[in-house]
Amino acid sequence: MTLTSVDAAILFDHVTFARGPERLFSDLSLCLSERRIGLLGDNGAGKSTFLRLTNGLLAPHSGRVLVDGIDTALDSAAAMRKVGFVFQNPDHQIVFPTVLEEVAFGFRARGSSAAHSCEQAIRALAQHGCAHWKDAGVHELSDGQRQRLCIVSVVALEPDILVMDEPFxxxxxxxxxxxxxxxxxxxxxxxxxxxxLDLLAGLDRVIWLQDGAIREDGPPTDVLPQYKEAAIANRRHEDFFP
Ligand SMILES: Nc1ncnc2c1ncn2[C@@H]1O[C@H](COP(=O)(O)OP(=O)(O)O)[C@@H](O)[C@H]1O
Ligand SMILES: [Mg+2]
Incomplete structure (x- = not known):
């Protein structure tokens, strides 16, 4: 089986990606086809960079990333339609002052008229139990509600895959x-x-990134105990009294 023969998947095909002079990913190949996949790793391990490579927000320096057969570097617009991306910080995602405008924007960007995009947004809010937020200002929402709004805005556009960077x-x-x-x-x-770790324990597969490489990859029952053991061995003693 060649990598390209797998359709319903995100494929990293010999991906190399550098951050400044440093190579973060070197010749990384993997196939992401499970329904629920977690990405674990210490700060700076490369998680956010890895996620941004899945929908063309970043393009590999060599190799390819394919989303259901679409090369993200050649057609990032198509990749972004397939892969909905929820940013770590809602304040980096939310652009508009009101909930309705925020959700409607995605439909506008896909070509809906102003009136139709509002109807679509109202329907999407109702589907996710947020109909009553319609006229709210985004600043009136709590952190959790803003995160929910970000997820609803992305899911409303019905991507096949939802990618989330530390959503909680x-x-x-x-x-x-x-x-x-x-x-x-x-x-x-x-x-x-x-x-x-509780969230990750309920997923189908967990990939543990360390310094841009895959340290472990498998079911959470295999990966999480190993990660915890390593974290305890490497625990940092923050020095609050220099
Ligand atoms: N925009 C950037 N420019 C240069 N280096 C970056 C940038 N973003 C992240 N890095 C570096 O890339 C590495 C991986 O970062 P990142 O993907 O954010 O890891 P994580 O999400 O696991 O914390 C880190 O060494 C980080 O400092
Ligand atoms: Mg990150």
Whole structure:
């Protein structure tokens, strides 16, 4: 089987990517076809860069990234339609002052009229239990609600795959549990970078990145205990009193 024969997948085909003078990924090849995949790794391991390569936000310096057969470097617009991307910080994603404008924008960008994109946005908000936010200003929403808005805005456009960069990083436990429940109801395939080991434990596959290389890759029951063991061995003693 050649890599390109796998359709419903994100493929990294001998990908090399440098950040400044440093090579972050060297000749990285892997096939992401499971329904729910987690990406784990310490700060600076390369998770956000890896995610940005999946939909053409970044292009590999050599090699290819294919999304269901589409080369992200050749057709990033098509890749972005297939792969919806939720940024780590909602404030980096939200552009508009009101919820309705924010959700409607994606439909406008796909060619809907102003009136139709508002109808589509209202329907999408209702589908995700947020109809009552329609006229709210985004600044009125809590951190968790803003994150939910980001997910709804992306899912509204019906991508095949949802890529999320540490979606729960700054959220309290009840909010995380609420969003986890919401994600569990979505039909999309998902690739989620996270440090939340409980979230990762419920996924089909976990990839542990370390310094741009794959340290472990397999079911969470295999990968998470190894990651925890390594984290304990390497734990940092922050020096608060220099
Ligand atoms: N825009 C950038 N320019 C240069 N180096 C970057 C940039 N973004 C990230 N890096 C570097 O690339 C490496 C991987 O970063 P990143 O993908 O953000 O890791 P993670 O998301 O796992 O914390 C780090 O060494 C980081 O400093
Ligand atoms: Mg990151």
């Amino acid at each position: 990083a700054s959220l309290d436990l009840p909010t995380r549990l609420g969003l986890s429940n919401m994600l569990a109801t979505l039909p999309q395939r998902m690739l989620i970078a996270s440090h939340d």
